[in-house]
Amino acid sequence: MKDILTENKVSLITLVGPPNSGKTTLFNQLSGKNYKTVNYPGSTVEYSISRILNKYSINANILDSPGIISLLPSSPDEKISVDSLFSHPKFGVPDIVVVTVDASQLSRHLYLVNQLINSNFRVVVALTMNDLLKRKGYQVSVQKLSSILNCEVIKVNGKSGEGIDELIKAIGRQLKNNSYEEGRAEISFNNSSHDLLGSYKKIETIENEVLISAGVDDKNGTIDIEKLNEKLVVLNSGRSFARPDEFTLKLDKIILHKYFGLLIFFVFMSLTFTSIFWLAEPAMEVINELFSYLSEEAAAIAGDGWFGNLISNGIINGVGSVLVFLPQILILFLILGLLEDSGYLARGAMLIDKPLSKIGLNGKSFVPLLSGFACAIPAIMATRTIANKRERLLTIFIIPLMSCSARLPIYALLIAFLMPSDKPWLGGIVLAFIYLFGILSSLLISSLANKFSKNILKVKDNSSFILELPAYRIPSLITVITRTFNNAKQYILKAGHVILYLSVILWFLTYFPDTNPDIQIEGKTEDEIIQLKNSERISNSYAADLGKFIEPVMKPMGMDWRIGVSLISAFAAREVFVSAMALIFKITDDEDNLQNSLLESMKSAEIEGTGIKLFTTATTTGLIVFFVFAMQCLSTVAISRKETGSWRIPLLQIFVFTAIAYLLTLITVNGLRAFGIN
């Protein structure tokens, strides 16, 4: 390999290491990015690349990779990860491999280092979590480890930035180093368990040699008799570094307790879902007022021609009706973030492995399913930690049934319609119930699909659950909050675009052709005239034409073309449903806030020409049921296709879930009616 720096080529540095060893934390530090780092093994599922920050003055790209335990893969996805390390299809072969090694897990993590060195990679070891090892009273002698392994070893802390400069220097030195042989020896070591055990034996002796008491000064190597004694004492005291973190051991007595564990699990899960409704209330009120104020002001300034109508009704109300739900989404992301970063999720996964395995899933499905409550897209990507193919496909299949945050605005609106407004806690309970209903139905569907698929696929099945339980830590509030805001920003950007465009399109469809209807003006107030005019205009609009085309499908559910149009627009992205409703039903423009005036017009809406109320308890409940099941998000379909590698699963999702949604809505509405509930 020639001198890379003089060739002016951009070098490639790949971060490799066991799960949860701090790769992404280091990657963020070097690239100035803010990728997701959480205290759960397997949080990174894909290679991601970035230029190393200019301030480090090194001309290189850095690649973050999914955690691997060994270069001998145990699952197809692990194989892709490992193969990409030897030669990434897009980014090529790494010039340097930086291996993160958790200092408090030395004997386990050196195993991968050994494999990498034996495969002829240029290795720099980045020793992380030195603070954790120090808490146990130890430190690693960098000099010794470096001379034993015959490669550079640097202590770093990706969280504080300590040691990053030295790591960069070491990388620079290695890039200039010409003494390496060419060529990578792909798995030059043997697969046999004999070799594996030999490798571990070697590592154990290394560990004993390099672990020294935290008090000893490793750098100047002076032999201080007192300190030397201390060192000997520690090393002879029964390998206390081989004990897990004390705090974690204590807490696990409760969390992994037979009965308390279950109790805590339920408390955490129910708090998560009910607090979404309760905590967000005041903030939602403020946003509500703000947007109705903006809409009125805009209408006053721009007049009540088509332009004023476009601005106030089309744009401001459309966007506002969705942003109102931002506080709830923020709270959901915040709580999930706190749970993730504390280290609890891995325990949650362990706790429900058994019940999930009964219906063809895996404990490792838990975290993807849980993130499905935020958004199905990252959730489907997170299924890559599931090694078993059948379990992974099944998890992907049912993820869209988790109530993602885009459904929140819809449920919130429909629940607000059903419940008396003076009892917000009732809404919380109903929401929790909807979530529960969604979960239970998805479990039922999963077990049915499992039975079904077993008969069809007849695959040989090595279902497995082995998961490292990371040490607990107090979640870093700053990290969690930054990530929450980043997620919210993405939501706003996505919602902002989709909803803005669709709102304008919908507004156009509902406003034009702007017929000037003949209305009986006599004996009516001005407000009534405007209202009449608006409803005439809508029922002659293009949207009405479209809606009437699908009305035969809506009628059996007790709904009309207006809900039909809202539902169709929700197939692009669910949250659009609310802004569509706002456009179609918000006919009056009174002083009330956005949501209340929409609720008012929903209450007074009637199925055309019949005098029958459109939104009743029965139809509104039916709508909720529809949204629980229907597969309505184009981005989810796309990611499902990508991750499963074929159209089978996404097509099944579209047809099966939407058919279930339609049928159950039909049954709900007519069932309720049969019981006299209208």
Next chain:
Amino acid sequence: MKSAKDLKLGERAIIKDIDNDHPSSRRIMELGFTPGQEIVMLGSTVFNDPIALSVRGTIIAIRIKEAACIKI
């Protein structure tokens, strides 16, 4: 021969052997369960499966079926 799945809560043992026939056995060894290591059974769930074992300073949750190939 007894295996890790027979351990009671809080019980310690030294690993004697890893059953090579199980499909997960290599992964189990790669995670640090090797003969000579001490393991401690730290907890379980209401369903008694999986169990949490400590090995080499970390905690690993593992199904009973797979723990059965860790002979003690």
